[in-house]
Amino acid sequence: MIKLDYRNVKSAIVGNENGLEIEQEFENHREKIAQVISDLNKRKDKPGQWLQWMNLGYNEETVWLVKEYASLVRNRFENILVLGIGGSALGGIAVTEALLKPYWNLLTEEQRNNYPRIFFLDNIDPDQIQGLLDLLDLKKTLVNVITKSGSTAETMSQYMIVKDLMEKELGDDYRKNIVATTDKKTGFLRQLADQEGYKTFVVPDDVGGRFSVFSAVGLLPFALVGIDIDEIISGIKDMDLALKNTDIFENIAAQNALIHYLMDTNKGKKLSVMMPYSSRLRYVSDWYVQLWAESLGKEFDNQGEKVNCGPTPLKALGATDQHSQIQLYNEGPNNKIINFIRIENFDNTVEIPRIFEYTGLGYLGGKTINDLINAEADATKVALVDFGRPNVTISLPNINGYYVAQLLYMLEVQTAIAGELYNINTFSQPGVEQAKNYTYALMGRAGYEDSAKTLQEKMGANA
Numbered sequence: 001m002i003k004l005d006y007r008n009v010k011s012a013i014v015g016n017e018n019g020l021e022i023e024q025e026f027e028n029h030r031e032k033i034a035q036v037i038s039d040l041n042k043r044k045d046k047p048g049q050w051l052q053w054m055n056l057g058y059n060e061e062t063v064w065l066v067k068e069y070a071s072l073v074r075n076r077f078e079n080i081l082v083l084g085i086g087g088s089a090l091g092g093i094a095v096t097e098a099l100l101k102p103y104w105n106l107l108t109e110e111q112r113n114n115y116p117r118i119f120f121l122d123n124i125d126p127d128q129i130q131g132l133l134d135l136l137d138l139k140k141t142l143v144n145v146i147t148k149s150g151s152t153a154e155t156m157s158q159y160m161i162v163k164d165l166m167e168k169e170l171g172d173d174y175r176k177n178i179v180a181t182t183d184k185k186t187g188f189l190r191q192l193a194d195q196e197g198y199k200t201f202v203v204p205d206d207v208g209g210r211f212s213v214f215s216a217v218g219l220l221p222f223a224l225v226g227i228d229i230d231e232i233i234s235g236i237k238d239m240d241l242a243l244k245n246t247d248i249f250e251n252i253a254a255q256n257a258l259i260h261y262l263m264d265t266n267k268g269k270k271l272s273v274m275m276p277y278s279s280r281l282r283y284v285s286d287w288y289v290q291l292w293a294e295s296l297g298k299e300f301d302n303q304g305e306k307v308n309c310g311p312t313p314l315k316a317l318g319a320t321d322q323h324s325q326i327q328l329y330n331e332g333p334n335n336k337i338i339n340f341i342r343i344e345n346f347d348n349t350v351e352i353p354r355i356f357e358y359t360g361l362g363y364l365g366g367k368t369i370n371d372l373i374n375a376e377a378d379a380t381k382v383a384l385v386d387f388g389r390p391n392v393t394i395s396l397p398n399i400n401g402y403y404v405a406q407l408l409y410m411l412e413v414q415t416a417i418a419g420e421l422y423n424i425n426t427f428s429q430p431g432v433e434q435a436k437n438y439t440y441a442l443m444g445r446a447g448y449e450d451s452a453k454t455l456q457e458k459m460g461a462n463a
């Protein structure tokens with residue numbers, strides 16, 4: 001199992017001002033946490049609670065359907081193109097980057113075991129879109145358009161562009177090159193997919209975008225590029241079982257949720273940094289940033305009191321960002337808690353040759369890059385402690401589907417528990433609606449005429 005080391009948040013280590021009497025805090029919150037965990041597990045099957053993501057490890061039907069489709073299209077496509085944004089893309093990017101061989105899209109077909117290359121289009125930058133379309137042979141591309149709502153302007157506009165091009169290039173056959181992942185009943189994409197006769201997969205009810213990585217949203221692209229989804233499922237299940245434990249002393253998600261909550265509310269650590277010492281896990285930080293930000297950043301609590309709560313998540317990459325952000329983390333405002341992710345065993349061991357032995361570089365020769373990255377992680381942690389900066393470390397024995405699934409699932413549960421501690425609705429995102437409505441108004445969508453008027457006035461006033 002993955003592990004959490006919270007030693008460096010203790011007062012005895014980082015001082016009273018910045019640290020916690022952590023075992024005492026676990027004891028003080030023991031009952032509350034036990035209640036939160038059992039309540040989440042009780043509520044998870046109730047409609048409208050948005051907790052169905054807790055059941056995704058047990059969705060055998062989806063796993064079966066995904067595998068069946070992936071084997072049906074095996075060897076038919078050179079490229080997978082995923083269209084999606086936010087929760088419909090970030091999990092897919094994080095997991096494929098973690099589990100596929102590095103530089104996957106640059107490998108030969110043979111090196112990829114004849115699995116396709118994979119591209120995620122998760123923005124609406126015209127240069128990026130055109131650049132990718134210039135690169136891909138659409139006849140040999142399977143497009144997986146993913147949107148739970150089926151109406152997200154970014155994703156649907158990409159879909160419209162690609163569909164139009166495909167139809168022109170492939171004629172009626174283009175339908176076989178599109179697979180849609182969306183709500184089972186509602187939304188434009190569902191309607192269009194049914195009309196056009198695309199193969200479809202369902203984003204289950206009560207699974208929000210940022211909690212959807214283990215639904216067909218993630219599993220389908222993973223299976224299409226040959227990632228072992230059974231291994232992922234078994235990682236989620238084992239972690240789910242471990243996190244059902246209501247005893248905070250035994251539950252790492254509850255521990256890290258409480259640590260973050262207390263650090264934010266009692267110790268002024270308003271920022272939470274995710275810093276894996278692994279390039280393959282660098283996009284796990286992007287995924288975490290969305291999960292933490294959209295889930296916990298809320299204006300009102302569950303009683304309607306204005307709270308404007310939520311720690312700000314930041315991403316960093318070890319060792320790269322030691323040369324960019326660590327100066328700030330050590331000496332700047334002491335307002336952060338840092339989450340290190342450490343890999344015990346990398347897939348490869350890269351030796352540093354014994355050259356330049358009698359120079360200042362001699363100490364590196366004969367060591368490995370593996371020694372160096374973990375030494376840098378340890379050194380950075382100790383330096384942070386010297387400056388009184390709290391940090392935790394999540395360790396993965398190695399990077400595979402089993403442990404990466406554990407990591408992501410643990411962070412999801414941690415977020416849900418933290419949401420209960422903040423007493424807010426973890427699964428809503430009212431704060432993103434305003435700008436969305438203004439965009440619709442600017443783009444002339446019917447029904448948004450009033451917003452368009454307000455917007456013109458405000459834009460005029462700001463000009």
Ligand code: PA5
Binds near residue numbers: 086088148149150210
């Ligand atoms: O987490 C969320 O709910 C959001 O980030 C959504 O995933 C994002 O807005 C995309 O929505 P949709 O899947 O409906 O296109």
